[in-house]
Amino acid sequence: MVDDWRPTAALETLRERARLLARVRAFFADRGVLEVETPVLGHGGSTDVHLASLSAEATTPVGRQRLWLQTSPEFHMKRLLAAGSGPIFQLARSFRDGEVGRRHNLEFTMLEWYRPGLDLDQLIEETATLVSTVLGRDLGQSRRRRYRELFRESLAIDPFTVPLEMLRRLAGQRGGLDMANSDREGCLDLLMSLEIEPYLGRASLDVVVDYPASQAALARHHRDPEDGAWVASRFELYLEGLELANGYDELTDAEEQAARFAADNAARRAAGLPEVDVDHRLLAALVSGMPEGSGVALGLDRLIQLALGKQSVAEVMAFATSRC
Amino acid sequence: MANYSTNEFKGGLKVMLDGDPCSIVENELVKPGKGQAFNRVKLRNLMTGRVWERTFKSGDSLEAADVLELEMEYLYNDGDMWYFMKTDGSFEQYAVEKKALGDTEKWLKEQVPYTVTLWNDNVINVSPPNFIELQVTETDPGLKGDTAQGGSKPAVLSSGAVVKVPLFIEEGEVLKVDTRTGEYVSRA
Numbered sequence: 028m029v030d031d032w033r034p035t036a037a038l039e040t041l042r043e044r045a046r047l048l049a050r051v052r053a054f055f056a057d058r059g060v061l062e063v064e065t066p067v068l069g070h071g072g073s074t075d076v077h078l079a080s081l082s083a084e085a086t087t088p089v090g091r092q093r094l095w096l097q098t099s100p101e102f103h104m105k106r107l108l109a110a111g112s113g114p115i116f117q118l119a120r121s122f123r124d125g126e127v128g129r130r131h132n133l134e135f136t137m138l139e140w141y142r143p144g145l146d147l148d149q150l151i152e153e154t155a156t157l158v159s160t161v162l163g164r165d166l167g168q169s170r171r172r173r174y175r176e177l178f179r180e181s182l183a184i185d186p187f188t189v190p191l192e193m194l195r196r197l198a199g200q201r202g203g204l205d206m207a208n209s210d211r212e213g214c215l216d217l218l219m220s221l222e223i224e225p226y227l228g229r230a231s232l233d234v235v236v237d238y239p240a241s242q243a244a245l246a247r248h249h250r251d252p253e254d255g256a257w258v259a260s261r262f263e264l265y266l267e268g269l270e271l272a273n274g275y276d277e278l279t280d281a282e283e284q285a286a287r288f289a290a291d292n293a294a295r296r297a298a299g300l301p302e303v304d305v306d307h308r309l310l311a312a313l314v315s316g317m318p319e320g321s322g323v324a325l326g327l328d329r330l331i332q333l334a335l336g337k338q339s340v341a342e343v344m345a346f347a348t349s350r351c
Numbered sequence: 352m353a354n355y356s357t358n359e360f361k362g363g364l365k366v367m368l369d370g371d372p373c374s375i376v377e378n379e380l381v382k383p384g385k386g387q388a389f390n391r392v393k394l395r396n397l398m399t400g401r402v403w404e405r406t407f408k409s410g411d412s413l414e415a416a417d418v419l420e421l422e423m424e425y426l427y428n429d430g431d432m433w434y435f436m437k438t439d440g441s442f443e444q445y446a447v448e449k450k451a452l453g454d455t456e457k458w459l460k461e462q463v464p465y466t467v468t469l470w471n472d473n474v475i476n477v478s479p480p481n482f483i484e485l486q487v488t489e490t491d492p493g494l495k496g497d498t499a500q501g502g503s504k505p506a507v508l509s510s511g512a513v514v515k516v517p518l519f520i521e522e523g524e525v526l527k528v529d530t531r532t533g534e535y536v537s538r539a
Binding site for chain 1: 358378379380381382383385386387388389391404405406407408409
């Protein structure tokens, strides 16, 4: 008798999950943030080199078309912002091909929200409050950690200035694999995953800021006061070694955005990856004018996993991909 | 042999790593933010039993290992090699070296089925059943009426293993033993 028809979450967990979702909705209702629902399918997709998009062929009002499944609801939500929606949030089913594991599932729920007029610091505060609200306990003051500082402390290198050869050697040695052909970002990603992430968010929430400018396609950049290096106006929030949320001071410049999309697709070609159709309607929305502000995407399944003390996201989903 | 990519790695898959056959224990995707993906993989080296933790770039692949696990009965030892026979009716025999036998040497009993791991048709490991019944060949005399006190004493079993047994156990008795822990379970 095959038992794989059964849910991957206990029914009691699904009841708890529903309770936590209600808490999220109440949090935003209290703050006057509008819940929206946007399409899962779009004519353009995420060009990000490290995200693999799924696509579907469909008969649409303009005939047979390839549509992309969103990797996050970002593009549609930004178009609402440009149309004057004001602050909005969404519980959005998102899809990332190949992302399967204890902390990943092919499709998952992204809690994403945008706050026109709020700067990154204000959004970090709000995100930390939301996390405490969902967990149902006060996590105390969150710690601000600069990306650069983390590498200096854990690995005694400056990630922005360390020579590439030295970085490759260090990454190869720590990971036990050949990194001789890897680029700077690949080496930093590996070291971040293996040597830094697991120790973040152990005492309270850790908020990592000032990422290398190259690691945030949709964020503004600013200068590091230390030496003028470009850093991204981006934050990542960690709890118990889990990456929970990724926030940006959103890029509103259409030309810059178009250039980054083109650069992504060039990098995809170079890496032998399929190109992704660019979302022209997002670019048009940016030309028309999107209000300045910040936005954040939070992996809701992971937060629920932590809130309920589970070991994997599959345990808080009715049917993880293995049983879909 | 075929190659397996990291996205095909799952528990029990047999692959070659650094020249040794390994069994995948666990495969975890690690991916920071929107960064590059890696797989953190735990593999059991089937030659040594040791568990290795290795990192791979997602999409990298390893060669499949020609590994088979078969049930075989223990036959005899000629002083140099140990002989096992397939239980599938083929009567095919395999000679096993001391190195491949490892700790299982102390749990050998004729006609008991063992799990034998073959790599390229050579035996690299022999695992005993979880429970086995063996006779006590040597132990101190039993203490009558001491069944409840919970004391213990060493006993040598017919296979050569030494296990702790309750004080009331006598020489010549047959015991059920857990081979994973080396502990006495009950009288057989």
